[in-house]
Amino acid sequence: MQKNILVVEDDKSIAEMVQSHLTKEGFKVVHAADGAEALRLFSGQSFDLVLLDLMLPELDGMDVLRIVREKSFVPVLILSAKDSDVDKAIGLGFGADDYVTKPFSLIELSARVKAALRRASQYSQTVAAEEEGVIQIHELTLDIEHYQVSKNGLELKLTAKELQILKLMMTNPKRAFSKEQIYRAVWKDDYYGDENAINVHISRLREKIEDDPSKPQYIKTVWGIGYKLGEF
Numbered sequence: 001m002q003k004n005i006l007v008v009e010d011d012k013s014i015a016e017m018v019q020s021h022l023t024k025e026g027f028k029v030v031h032a033a034d035g036a037e038a039l040r041l042f043s044g045q046s047f048d049l050v051l052l053d054l055m056l057p058e059l060d061g062m063d064v065l066r067i068v069r070e071k072s073f074v075p076v077l078i079l080s081a082k083d084s085d086v087d088k089a090i091g092l093g094f095g096a097d098d099y100v101t102k103p104f105s106l107i108e109l110s111a112r113v114k115a116a117l118r119r120a121s122q123y124s125q126t127v128a129a130e131e132e133g134v135i136q137i138h139e140l141t142l143d144i145e146h147y148q149v150s151k152n153g154l155e156l157k158l159t160a161k162e163l164q165i166l167k168l169m170m171t172n173p174k175r176a177f178s179k180e181q182i183y184r185a186v187w188k189d190d191y192y193g194d195e196n197a198i199n200v201h202i203s204r205l206r207e208k209i210e211d212d213p214s215k216p217q218y219i220k221t222v223w224g225i226g227y228k229l230g231e232f
Contacts, residue, residue: 003048003117004028008038008064009079010056014102018051021106022113035059039067049116051109052096053079065096073172075116079104097174119174135170138232140209140218142170151209161186162205169219169229176228202227 005027009015012033019029030045032038036058042050050068054061065076078099097116100109133145141150142163149156149163158166164186168177179198183191206213220230 002026002028004030004046005049005051005113006030006032006038006041006045006047007051008032008035008056008061009051009053010034011053014053014079017106018109021110025110027113033057035061035064038064042068042071047074048120049113050074050076051079051113052076055080073120075120077112077116137170137173137218137229140166140170142167149209156208158205158208159201161201162208165201165205166209166219169227173229173231176222176225178226182226 003026005022007015007018007022007029009018009031010033015031015033019031022029030041030047032041035056038050038052038056039059052061052065054065056064061078061080065078068074068076075097078096079102080099081102097119098112100112133143135142135144139152143149144167147163149158149166165182168182168185177185179195180191182198183189187197202219203213206216206219209218210216217230217232220228222228
């Protein structure tokens with residue numbers, strides 16, 4: 001099935017170049033010239049990926065990203081000439097999946113688009129497995145229906161919070177979570193910067209699921225961001 005991509009870029013020459021190239025690559029491409037138009041299009045159509053410039057008229061790209069993330073987990077790739085903005089979009093919980101810095105090559109752009117779509121497909125397969133009630137990542141198996149976790153067939157005794165943290169990671173295998181995002185998702189409460197609760201639970205979880213908690217493979221630290229599931 002043809003993938004539908006929303007390109008949000010106010011520079012007409014860049015937008016036309018990207019749209020022409022991705023169309024030749026077999027994608028359906030829709031263009032928005034400002035943030036407000038991007039949100040109107042996003043609300044009215046289904047997109048498989050968003051290419052988002054951060055310096056936009058009408059509505060800032062970071063605001064567009066925040067609003068999109070409130071509604072969807074669609075892959076978002078940032079187009080930006082400013083490394084600091086990319087760092088914010090990727091690393092501070094705004095939820096972008098990847099970035100391409102300007103100026104960029106169209107070959108690199110295509111590669112990153114296709115990689116993001118592959119990751120999204122893998123995520124969809126994980127969600128399908130979740131709906132069936134069982135998710136398996138390497139040696140770990142999460143049985144959602146029976147609220148159980150096992151490793152190599154042996155049941156692990158996790159607390160409710162530990163299991164919820166692990167479930168969050170296993171159902172979003174390619175995503176890094178900030179401590180604030182973990183707290184809001186698991187504790188269902190506002191986060192006031194107290195890292196101790198997250199640190200203690202992550203440490204205890206690692207002791208139960210890792211072969212060597214000092215060298216974790218399942219719950220990886222992403223420095224400056226938080227945690228994510230390891231890749232196997």
